[in-house]
Amino acid sequence: MTMKRRNFLKATVGARAAFGGFQGKAWGQAKAVRIGYTLSATGPYAVGAGIIQAPNYALWIDQLNSKGGIMVKGEGRRPVEYVSIDDRSEIETAVRFYEKLMTEDKVDLVLPPWGTAMHFGVAPVANRYGYPLIGPTVTSNKLKELSLPYFFVVIQQPDSITRAMADVLKEMKAQGKISKVGLAYVTDLFGIELHAALSGFLRDVGLPIAVTKSYPLGVKDVAPMLKEFKGAGVDAFVGCTYPPDNILMTGQAKEVDYNPAVYMTAVGTAFPIFRDRFKGAEGVMGTAGWNPKFKTPGSKEYFEAHVKKNQKEPDRWGSAFTWASLQIMERCVGEVGLDHKRIKEALDSEEFSTVVGPVKFVKGMNVSTPGMVGQWQKGEFEIIGPKSWATSSAVVPKPAWA
Incomplete structure (x- = not known):
């Protein structure tokens, strides 16, 4: 079973159409915050990526740009633009693109790819160049053995x-x-x-x-x-x-x-x-x-917004953790701006209120969610x-x- 490429593009790159179509004062005055990532539109990881992360990335950029963009401390709202490709479920392809995003494109932020193996390939790259990366679809006990201070994992292990x-x-x-x-x-x-x-x-x-x-x-x-x-x-x-x-x-x-x-x-x-x-x-x-019955802040609103945007329900596991990771990144940027070191420090020290409940990172791991x-x-x-x-x-x- 594979996810058709056109559906994937509609869910991810298609979200960029909202960027081009947005009308508002912020577009003429503020430089876009460029956020890079890869997701699998083809290959064995396409089903998971297309159900879990792609719809949430599309929903997030829509919601941000409908408000004039992401709130950046000291700058106000700036519109968001995605820079992304299909990594074809190939770790090497993802690693090369993240290298390019960080060294050539010099994007402001990065979002993660889908799946444990992909995270293991990309996380060292993000750490090398000092880009905070919050992983919602990576589960491995080997993470505890790694020294990657810019890598944070929100989902259970x-x-x-x-x-x-x-x-x-x-x-x-x-x-x-x-x-x-x-x-x-x-x-x-x-x-x-x-x-x-x-x-x-x-x-x-x-x-x-x-x-x-x-x-x-x-x-x-x-x-x-x-x-x-x-x-x-x-x-x-x-x-x-x-x-x-x-x-x-x-x-x-x-x-x-x-x-x-x-x-x-x-x-x-x-x-x-x-x-x-x-x-x-x-x-x-x-x-x-996660379950939409949870009394966690915003669960009901998240479920309804996901259905309205994507014409389908979020899944009851990785989707909510993906949304939580985006909530966390948005809060950090609002509190400390786009400085990667300061974002990392916020991730290390704060507790975050999310749709999956409170999230607290200790040595990069979410210790709050069983x-x-x-x-x-x-x-x-x-x-x-x-x-x-x-x-x-x-x-x-x-x-x-x-």
């Missing part, structure tokens, strides 16, 4: 994500609703780390893993693997997935009539297109981090764990595929 997954499974086991756990994971950095972290937590809570399988990024057929899980009697299936393989896997689970009591996957499950593709996806669990698990229930991806953030209780066993 593998330890907190998998702890939440393990806690849900532990509770289901205690209730006698599951007995045998199986894990499948995509063999890129994200999948490998998620699998390793989850395996450790499951051992800690006394849930042995009966079957473990891996598969490559871009896989075309996982039906034989799913039949092995089914044949082994695995009644709690967990997939450490990216969007394309998640959609493939779920479709083939239905085809081979594999309907375990718990069916839990990772990136892509919280996408509204996942719900719609699988006729509600009732009972499917997955990684999560890992969460959601479940599709009657059209909404309800948060079922941890209980302090829950919007509903888990429904187990999962209903039959529609």
Whole structure:
């Protein structure tokens, strides 16, 4: 499954049309703030980029320029202009373009690409040239080993994500609703780390893993693997997935009539297109981090604005963290201007109020937001764990595929 290039351009570069069409006093007097980035319009990362980051980048520039631009301390509002390309899901292409943005184009700010591997390629470049980079779609325990003081990560990391997954499974086991756990994971950095972290937590809570399988990024057929899980009697299936393989896997689970009591996957499950593709996806669990029912500041307004601008709902995980990262950058620029060092200092020292709740960075990591698990229930991806953030209780066993 790939996202058509014209749809991607409409969501990202198309947002620049709003810049050209804006009428107001600021356009004639203020120099544009130029913001650079790459996103994947083609290749295996296109689905995630097109659902999570592209619509939010488009919404942000529209909202800013409708007000006359971004507020810059000491200067007032300045219009925003994007400088972006399709990185084709190629790390080398992204790295080269970010180098160009920072050394030749000398853009004022940068926004991140999509996905863990892309962030690992680009973050050292941003750090080298002193550009603050706030990552909303990167999860890796290896981040703790890096020394990248200009790199900040707003989304939850593998330890907190998998702890939440393990806690849900532990509770289901205690209730006698599951007995045998199986894990499948995509063999890129994200999948490998998620699998390793989850395996450790499951051992800690006394849930042995009966079957473990891996598969490559871009896989075309996982039906034989799913039949092995089914044949082994695995009644709690967990997939450490990216969007394309998640959609493939779920479709083939239905085809081979594999309907375990718990069916839990990772990136892509919280996408509204996942719900719609699988006729509600009732009972499917997955990684999560936000719900429009949250009482966090601006959640309802964000949801409505996203739907109005993009004619589709935001997903219930990365979209809100992307929006939070933009809220944080906007606040920093309003408070300290465009000086990169001062933006970094603000990121290091302040707590930020966002749609995902309060965000506080410690050594570049958001320490405020716990890992969460959601479940599709009657059209909404309800948060079922941890209980302090829950919007509903888990429904187990999962209903039959529609």
